[in-house]
Amino acid sequence: MEEQTVIEDPYPHILVSSKKELHGWWKGKRECTGERLLINPYNGCSVACIFCYARALPAQYFRLFNEKGIVTVFKDFDRVVAHQLDSIRVAACGYLSPVCDPFQEVNDRYRLSEKIIREFVERNIPIEFITKCRVPDEVIGLIKGQKHSFGQFSVSTSREEIRRQLMARGASLAELMASMRRCAIEGIPVVLRVDPVIPYLTDSESELRAMITEGIDHGARHIVGSVMDIPLKIAKEVFEKFRRFGVGFVYDLERLYVEKIDGYLHAKIDYRKRIFDRMRNLCDRLNVTFALCMEYEVIDGVPVGLNREFMSSVNCEGVDVPIYIKKGEKFIPAADCDGACLRCTEAKCGIDDLAMGRGGRTDFYLRDYRRWSRQLEGGNG
Known part of the structure; x- marks a missing residue:
C-alpha cells in the first residue's frame, strides 16, 4: 500500500481515491431478506467497540485500521456513487453502512454520508443508515422526504457506564435515543438493534427489557437482535479487552464460545436460542416485531438461519x-411488493434474478444492476 499522509483531526485518518463499486450482500450464507446496495465511505471506525469485527476483515484498509488505528476516507466517494447510480435503471435500497459507522467523527469533517444520502434521495432511491452516533439534522431532513428510507440504531446495553467501557466513542444512550425520537417525529421508520447482546453482561431479562422498552418509547416499531460473535482471527485480542470486566468473566466467555461457523466463534446454540426466545417473547408482549441478524445453527454440517424460528x-x-x-x-x-427478495418466487419487479425463493444466486454486483437495466430497456442483457 502506498504511503499516505495521516491527518490527525478529528481522528487519525488518510484520504484515498477509489472507484470501488456498489454491490449487494456478500456471497455465501444469507439471512437478509431485502436486497441492498452496500456503501462504505469509510474503512475503520472511531467508535472503537471492543468487539468490533471490522478489525478482522482482510481488505488492506481494514488491516491498516486494526494495526495502526487509522481510518480510511474515500475522497469524493459521493461523486463515484452518483456516477454509478446514473448508470443503472434498477436500484435496491442503499445500506449505509454494513461495517463502519457512517456518522463517526471523520464524517463531521467530510460529510460523505450526508452527500451520499442526498444522491440517493434526489433520485428518489431509498436508503437506510445504521448507527451508534448522533444523526445529523441534514440527514433527517433528507430522508424524511423519501417514502421507504429508514434508520437503524444500535445499542448493546441500557447502562451508560457499561456503554462507555464497550466503546470509546459514539453517542451516549441519551443522545442516541434523542436521535431516534427526532426521526420518529418526522415520520421516518425507526429500528432498534440490540446488537450485540454480550453474554453474562447485558443478557439479563431486565436489561433486555430496558433496552427494548426504551427504544419503543423513542419511536422504534421493530427490534433486531443478535448475540456477540467473535472473529477467530482476533479472538485472543477480544477476550483480552473483556478482561476489564474481570478475569472470571473472560473465563466464562471462553467456556461459552465453543461453536465455530465460517471463521467466527459463536456462543453455544442452546444459550443463543434461550436469549432469542426471551427477546421474541418480550417483543410480542410489547406489540413490536422482531428478527435476528446473521444468526445460524449448524445442522448436518450446514449453517441454517434462525430467523425461520x-x-x-x-x-x-x-x-x-x-x-x-x-x-x-x-x-x-x-411493484407493490414487500421487498423480501430472498423468499420471492414471483418477481413482480420484473427482475427474475431477484426472485431468490426459486433458488439461484443471492449475491449481486453493479454489473448485474446494469444488465437488468439493459433488459428493462429491451436489450439482450
Missing part, C-alpha cells in the same frame, strides 16, 4: 422496501 416480521429489518426502477428522471417502486 424467531422472526415475526416480513423482512428482517422490519421495513418493507420494494425494488425501484427509473421512470423519466426519477426512480419509482417497481
Whole structure:
C-alpha cells in the first residue's frame, strides 16, 4: 500500500481515491431478506467497540485500521456513487453502512454520508443508515422526504457506564435515543438493534427489557437482535479487552464460545436460542416485531438461519422496501411488493434474478444492476 499522509483531526485518518463499486450482500450464507446496495465511505471506525469485527476483515484498509488505528476516507466517494447510480435503471435500497459507522467523527469533517444520502434521495432511491452516533439534522431532513428510507440504531446495553467501557466513542444512550425520537417525529421508520447482546453482561431479562422498552418509547416499531460473535482471527485480542470486566468473566466467555461457523466463534446454540426466545417473547408482549441478524445453527454440517424460528416480521429489518426502477428522471417502486427478495418466487419487479425463493444466486454486483437495466430497456442483457 502506498504511503499516505495521516491527518490527525478529528481522528487519525488518510484520504484515498477509489472507484470501488456498489454491490449487494456478500456471497455465501444469507439471512437478509431485502436486497441492498452496500456503501462504505469509510474503512475503520472511531467508535472503537471492543468487539468490533471490522478489525478482522482482510481488505488492506481494514488491516491498516486494526494495526495502526487509522481510518480510511474515500475522497469524493459521493461523486463515484452518483456516477454509478446514473448508470443503472434498477436500484435496491442503499445500506449505509454494513461495517463502519457512517456518522463517526471523520464524517463531521467530510460529510460523505450526508452527500451520499442526498444522491440517493434526489433520485428518489431509498436508503437506510445504521448507527451508534448522533444523526445529523441534514440527514433527517433528507430522508424524511423519501417514502421507504429508514434508520437503524444500535445499542448493546441500557447502562451508560457499561456503554462507555464497550466503546470509546459514539453517542451516549441519551443522545442516541434523542436521535431516534427526532426521526420518529418526522415520520421516518425507526429500528432498534440490540446488537450485540454480550453474554453474562447485558443478557439479563431486565436489561433486555430496558433496552427494548426504551427504544419503543423513542419511536422504534421493530427490534433486531443478535448475540456477540467473535472473529477467530482476533479472538485472543477480544477476550483480552473483556478482561476489564474481570478475569472470571473472560473465563466464562471462553467456556461459552465453543461453536465455530465460517471463521467466527459463536456462543453455544442452546444459550443463543434461550436469549432469542426471551427477546421474541418480550417483543410480542410489547406489540413490536422482531428478527435476528446473521444468526445460524449448524445442522448436518450446514449453517441454517434462525430467523425461520424467531422472526415475526416480513423482512428482517422490519421495513418493507420494494425494488425501484427509473421512470423519466426519477426512480419509482417497481411493484407493490414487500421487498423480501430472498423468499420471492414471483418477481413482480420484473427482475427474475431477484426472485431468490426459486433458488439461484443471492449475491449481486453493479454489473448485474446494469444488465437488468439493459433488459428493462429491451436489450439482450
